[in-house]
Amino acid sequence: MTDRAPLSRLSLNQRTTASWSLPEAVQGCVDAGLGAIGIWREQLAEVGLEEACRLVAESGLRVSSLCRGGFFTYPAEAQSAEASNREAIEEAATLNAATLVLVPGGLPPGDRDLEAARDRAALAIGKLVPYAHELGVTLGIEPMNPIYAADRGVISTLGQALDIAERFDVTDVGVVVDTFHVWWEPGISDQLLRAGPRIVSYQICDWITPLPADTLLARGMMGDGHIDFTAFTRSVAAAGYRGDVEVEIFNADLWAAPPAEVVDTMAKRYLELVQPYLAE
Amino acid sequence: MTDRAPLSRLSLNQRTTASWSLPEAVQGCVDAGLGAIGIWREQLAEVGLEEACRLVAESGLRVSSLCRGGFFTYPAEAQSAEASNREAIEEAATLNAATLVLVPGGLPPGDRDLEAARDRAALAIGKLVPYAHELGVTLGIEPMNPIYAADRGVISTLGQALDIAERFDVTDVGVVVDTFHVWWEPGISDQLLRAGPRIVSYQICDWITPLPADTLLARGMMGDGHIDFTAFTRSVAAAGYRGDVEVEIFNADLWAAPPAEVVDTMAKRYLELVQPYLAE
Numbered sequence: 001m002t003d004r005a006p007l008s009r010l011s012l013n014q015r016t017t018a019s020w021s022l023p024e025a026v027q028g029c030v031d032a033g034l035g036a037i038g039i040w041r042e043q044l045a046e047v048g049l050e051e052a053c054r055l056v057a058e059s060g061l062r063v064s065s066l067c068r069g070g071f072f073t074y075p076a077e078a079q080s081a082e083a084s085n086r087e088a089i090e091e092a093a094t095l096n097a098a099t100l101v102l103v104p105g106g107l108p109p110g111d112r113d114l115e116a117a118r119d120r121a122a123l124a125i126g127k128l129v130p131y132a133h134e135l136g137v138t139l140g141i142e143p144m145n146p147i148y149a150a151d152r153g154v155i156s157t158l159g160q161a162l163d164i165a166e167r168f169d170v171t172d173v174g175v176v177v178d179t180f181h182v183w184w185e186p187g188i189s190d191q192l193l194r195a196g197p198r199i200v201s202y203q204i205c206d207w208i209t210p211l212p213a214d215t216l217l218a219r220g221m222m223g224d225g226h227i228d229f230t231a232f233t234r235s236v237a238a239a240g241y242r243g244d245v246e247v248e249i250f251n252a253d254l255w256a257a258p259p260a261e262v263v264d265t266m267a268k269r270y271l272e273l274v275q276p277y278l279a280e
Numbered sequence: 281m282t283d284r285a286p287l288s289r290l291s292l293n294q295r296t297t298a299s300w301s302l303p304e305a306v307q308g309c310v311d312a313g314l315g316a317i318g319i320w321r322e323q324l325a326e327v328g329l330e331e332a333c334r335l336v337a338e339s340g341l342r343v344s345s346l347c348r349g350g351f352f353t354y355p356a357e358a359q360s361a362e363a364s365n366r367e368a369i370e371e372a373a374t375l376n377a378a379t380l381v382l383v384p385g386g387l388p389p390g391d392r393d394l395e396a397a398r399d400r401a402a403l404a405i406g407k408l409v410p411y412a413h414e415l416g417v418t419l420g421i422e423p424m425n426p427i428y429a430a431d432r433g434v435i436s437t438l439g440q441a442l443d444i445a446e447r448f449d450v451t452d453v454g455v456v457v458d459t460f461h462v463w464w465e466p467g468i469s470d471q472l473l474r475a476g477p478r479i480v481s482y483q484i485c486d487w488i489t490p491l492p493a494d495t496l497l498a499r500g501m502m503g504d505g506h507i508d509f510t511a512f513t514r515s516v517a518a519a520g521y522r523g524d525v526e527v528e529i530f531n532a533d534l535w536a537a538p539p540a541e542v543v544d545t546m547a548k549r550y551l552e553l554v555q556p557y558l559a560e
Contacts, residue, residue, distance in 0.1 A: 112508035114464065147427050150506040151489045160466040178385035184394065184429035186440040209431045213493035226430040228392035 003201055005033065009278060010270050011064040013038035013248035014202065017259035022047050024259070027057045032263045034103060036062040036244040039095065049094055055097060063153075064244035065098040065140065065176070065201050072124035073105035073117040073154055079138040081105075083218055085128055087124040092137045099140035099200035100132070101176050106151040117154045125173065133172050133181045141174035145184075147215055165198050174200030177236065178248065180207055180219050183227045191233040199241045204229065204274060205249040207237045212252070219249045222269040233277035245274060285313065289558060290550050291344040293318035293483065293528035295541035302327050303435040304539070306339045312543045316342040317523040318483075319375065321368060326461055329374055338373060340516065342525035343377040345456070346480050351360060352404035353385035353397040360391050361385075365408050373416045378523055379420035379480035385432040397434045403442045405453065420480040421445055422456035425464075427495055438471040440461045445478050454480030458528065459485055460499050463507045466526050469515040473497070479521045484509065484554060485529040492532070499529045513557035525554060 006139050012029050014037070022043045029037050037056070044052050044066075056063060069088040085102075092100040097190070104121040107114065119265060125139060132139050143161040144153025155161050159176060165173045175198050183187055184207075192199070206225030212218045222229055247266045252263050286343075292309050294300065294317070300308060302323045309317050310546045317336070324332050336343060349368040351361050365382075372380040384401040387394065405419060412419050423441040424433025435441050438455060455478050462468055464487075472479070486505030492498045504510055529544045534542050 035394055064410065107506055112506055114506075114508065116445075145426060146464040147425075147491070150487055156426075156464050157466055184426040184436050207430055211495050214490050226387055226392055226394075228394065231393075261312075 006271055006275060007033045007267055008035040009244050009275070010034045010267060011036035011062070011244040011246040012263060012266070013040050013065070013067065013246045014040045014043055015067070016247050016249045016254065016266065017262055018255045020259050021057055022052055023157070026055050026061060028260060028263055029061055031260070032061050032267055034064045034267070035059070036064040036246070037065055038065040038067060038248065039097070040067045041091065044091060046223055049091055055095055055222050062244060063095045064099040064246045066092040066095060066100050068101040068103050069139075070102035070142075071105040074108050076267040077106070078124070081199045082124070082127065086131055088136055089128065091139050093135035097137070099138045099174060100177065101140050101142055101201065103142055104144070104153045104155045106148070106154060113152060114149065118160075119263070121154060122167075125164060126167070129168055129172050133169070138171060138200050138207060139173045140176040140177060141173065143181055145181045158188065158195065159185070159187050162191065162198065170197050174198040176201040176203060178203035179227050179229070179232055180205050182206055183232065189231075192235040192239045195247075198240050199239055200234065200243070202236050202241055202243065203246045203248045205247065214252070217252050219251050221249060221251075221254065222247070222273050229273040230277050233274050236242060237277060237279040242279070245278065247269065286551055286555060287313045287547055288315040289524050289555070290314045290547060291316035291318055291342075291524040292543060292546070293345070293347065293526045295318045295347070295548065296527050296529045296534065298535045300539050302332055302508040303335055305346060305400055308343060308540060308543055311343055311540070312547055314341070314547070316526070317343040318346040318347060318348045318526045318528065319343055319377070320351050321371065324371065329371055332437075333374055335491075337419055342524060343375045344526045346372040346375060346377040346380050348381040348383050350382035351385040351423075352401040354388050355400070356388070358404070360403070362558040366411055369408065369412050369417050369464065373415035377378050378453060379418045379456065381420050381422055381481065383422055384424070384433045384435045386428070386434060388547055390554070394429065394434060398440075401434060402447075403529050405444060406447070409452050413521055416452050419453045420456040421453065422458060423461055425461045437465050438468065438475065439465070442471065442478065443476055446489070450477050454478040456481040456483060458483035458485070459507050459512055460485050461508070463512065464488055466511075470521045471474070472515040476519050478518070479516065479519055480523070481526060482516050482521055482523065483526045483528045485527065497530045497532045499531050501529060501531075501534065501545060502553050509553040513554050517557060523558070525550065525558065
């Protein structure tokens with residue numbers, strides 16, 4: 001990194017400030033002095049790809065991730081998922097996003113074969129690789145907390161995500177490391193070292209208890225929960241990661257707060273808990 | 281098993297019928313034709329150990345587990361935990377329980393060092409082994425779903441539980457395999473095979489979605505959720521397990537239902553989803 005400003009590697013994932021449109025989020029990042037933004041496809045669609053590219057270019061922000069592709073596990077929707085993922089790859093290429101985040105998908109209704117669903121996800125990723133390679137996009141497999149194994153993400157550990165990613169070239173398929181999903185994983189620091197250059201995104205938020213009732217909105221601001229961001233960040237840095245640090249918090253209370261205040265809080269927490277432990 | 285009656289290996293864990301006292305639960309098991317009961321220390325204390333032994337002996341039931349010891353991770357309570365665990369070992373010996381279930385414990389307030397907490401749990405288990413050995417009790421380490429990693433059980437996978445158990449003699453330390461906790465674990469069938477004779481308890485209940493608001497009461501009746509009991513039970517049987525199958529469901533709706541009906545439902549589901557896949 002040539003820019004040594006303290007927030008230069010901090011990125012706002014749009015889901016943290018869900019009420020902001022893409023133009024508002026871009027402006028919010030600029031106002032706060034962040035270096036990057038993680039863009040969601042739904043909000044991208046609202047402004048269109050061309051306008052989004054113009055906004056991002058004008059802002060000087062990097063696009064740390066495009067969220068998200070994936071949802072590979074539902075046989076009835078395999079074709080539409082592939083089409084949607086190819087479109088997402090095109091968007092990621094145009095935005096020059098560091099990665100396209102892939103959420104694996106859960107078990108189809110009434111289907112209890114978790115292993116088969118995992119195999120479908122791995123196969124579907126393989127099918128996307130040539131197109132991603134052609135467009136210069138690195139796919140990022142996101143292992144998800146087992147709390148979501150049934151209904152959202154059948155890939156449950158960083159180790160399991162790496163088992164899939166390592167079948168492909170490192171420039172084509174990487175892993176998304178989100179503290180919420182893998183903070184508890186036995187041997188996580190070894191898995192991060194194993195991942196090394198495969199880490200294409202470092203996403204942060206906290207694990208809070210008691211867990212909020214809606215498990216999809218169960219994430220907390222860094223420092224409000226149980227995750228040791230010092231140790232985790234040191235391991236990510238030791239693995240060689242030099243990319244952006246994206247704050248992605250799904251939380252109803254945060255969504256009800258003024259977005260600029262949320263960005264302010266996340267920047268403070270980042271400076272206190274994460275930034276000092278990132279290698280430069 | 282000499283008794284080939286279809287419910288001979290089914291056990292009612294007392295938490296499934298939380299409103300029943302120990303005498304009521306024993307009678308409920310006998311009335312339903314079950315072979316065993318999993319006893320909780322709180323309800324044991326209500327009637328006293330001597331009376332409990334008399335009731336159990338008279339009923340002909342096996343005690344598939346005593347729940348529970350553990351909670352090793354809180355430094356401020358280490359001494360009282362050890363005393364309580366020694367008492368639990370004595371109770372398990374007197375009741376001739378197949379195992380004393382050990383719940384590891386979570387992170388102390390404000391403490392974020394998960395690895396250190398895991399180490400404390402392993403050390404504390406080692407301290408209990410000589411006494412358990414002397415009294416002929418097999419300790420059962422229960423790996424817990426990562427949803428509880430922060431506040432209840434820092435040992436998160438069967439693989440991790442086995443890493444600890446294997447430091448000790450197989451008759452002294454085993455593992456408790458609860459479908460709710462490990463159904464999602466990558467490579468679970470291999471871990472079950474690895475466990476082999478270390479499996480001292482097979483507990484069943486389902487993973488349901490959406491997850492109920494209170495995560496401690498988030499368990500479902502077998503068949504109501506996403507777990508493939510056929511595949512899981514076959515793996516447990518292939519590992520050589522020939523013990524009881526304990527139904528342990530923490531669920532507010534079930535607790536509000538008449539306990540005898542709950543036992544009836546669980547017996548039906550067991551006969552349909554589990555019993556055919558148990559080796560005899």
